[in-house]
Amino acid sequence: MKKRVLSKSLTLTDICKRLTIPTKSLAFLPRFCGGNALELLVKDDNGCNWTFVCSLRKTGYAKPVLQKGWRDFVLAKGLTVGDKVTFYQREYFDDGIKVFGTVFPRSCYSIEVERAIKTVQD
Numbered sequence: 001m002k003k004r005v006l007s008k009s010l011t012l013t014d015i016c017k018r019l020t021i022p023t024k025s026l027a028f029l030p031r032f033c034g035g036n037a038l039e040l041l042v043k044d045d046n047g048c049n050w051t052f053v054c055s056l057r058k059t060g061y062a063k064p065v066l067q068k069g070w071r072d073f074v075l076a077k078g079l080t081v082g083d084k085v086t087f088y089q090r091e092y093f094d095d096g097i098k099v100f101g102t103v104f105p106r107s108c109y110s111i112e113v114e115r116a117i118k119t120v121q122d
Helices: 014-015 024-026 070-077
Strands: 002-011 036-044 050-056 082-101 100-112
Touching: 050 070
Parallel strands: 036 100
Antiparallel strands: 002 082, 036 050, 082 100
């Protein structure tokens, strides 16, 4: 089953520095377990694997951002302001973690890119 984690039209900050993620999307990400960063393994629509580091602010409210690995993805895909990225989560029960007879699903993430429609202006 595929669940949409987040969908976002990219801003200049998203392109040049880091991807800011809505706080409500934290519910779909792996637990931080007391830390403020985790690696997120993501597969793109061409089947290439990417590793993004998702981090939270150490103080104040939890504002998640993708930093390490994100700019490599932006450059490789030639993303520009206005392009849209959508992250999905898929759960697999067949190779999940089994604890006392209960299978906890393994989550995998994917990303899709939708190009902004550019108009020619005189």
